[in-house]
Amino acid sequence: xxxxxxxxxxxxxxxxxxxxxxxxxxxxxxxxxxxxxxxxxxxxxxxxxxxxxxxxxxxxxxxxxxxxxxxxxxxxxxxxxxxxxxxxxxxxxxxxxxxxxxxxxxxxxxxxxxxxxxxxxxxxxxxxxxxxxxxxxxxxxxxxxxxxxxxxxxxxxxxxxxxxxxxxxxxxxxxxxxxxxxxxxxxxxxxxxxxxxxxxxxxxxxxxxxx
Numbered sequence: 001x002x003x004x005x006x007x008x009x010x011x012x013x014x015x016x017x018x019x020x021x022x023x024x025x026x027x028x029x030x031x032x033x034x035x036x037x038x039x040x041x042x043x044x045x046x047x048x049x050x051x052x053x054x055x056x057x058x059x060x061x062x063x064x065x066x067x068x069x070x071x072x073x074x075x076x077x078x079x080x081x082x083x084x085x086x087x088x089x090x091x092x093x094x095x096x097x098x099x100x101x102x103x104x105x106x107x108x109x110x111x112x113x114x115x116x117x118x119x120x121x122x123x124x125x126x127x128x129x130x131x132x133x134x135x136x137x138x139x140x141x142x143x144x145x146x147x148x149x150x151x152x153x154x155x156x157x158x159x160x161x162x163x164x165x166x167x168x169x170x171x172x173x174x175x176x177x178x179x180x181x182x183x184x185x186x187x188x189x190x191x192x193x194x195x196x197x198x199x200x201x202x203x204x205x206x207x208x209x210x211x
Contacts, residue, residue: 006066011041017187030098036105040067044074054078058085088113098126103134110161122177131196138166145190
């Protein structure tokens, strides 16, 4: 670890279990659009482990510097230059992609930006594509752990627009963007990964993988 680079301990802790699931979902060549690349730790780890993918990191305007040095030092041929992306401003200045990924963003963004994130991905995702969303989630309005309840209280004390989102609400957003929740994976530290796949036609719903 380079002490001079911005560093997230959470990314360091969760990158291995996330990678296990990404291997299953992102199992064919294509470009991955990452929403909210943060320090770039995920981008470097996943691009190195999944050379069949081309990784497109993005970060909100004014924050790309958090990842840029790490990405340059990694010098991986399958990582594209990081782009500034305001998820709340549609249309996005990015090309169409086969895959999309975002970690620990939905509970930080305001709900209007979460809506726009799904819309933006829906406009860019290939017909055989998938969107993997990692983070803590509620299920049917209930917290899945006491630590998640405490985390939600902490978030809302920082800013009222923050908070852990319900899986059902996110699934409804996906449907408006012609995607459907197809898999739900439990991961360490009371987090999970939701996999939304493109629906080939209106009304199509894939079989869910139980948590």
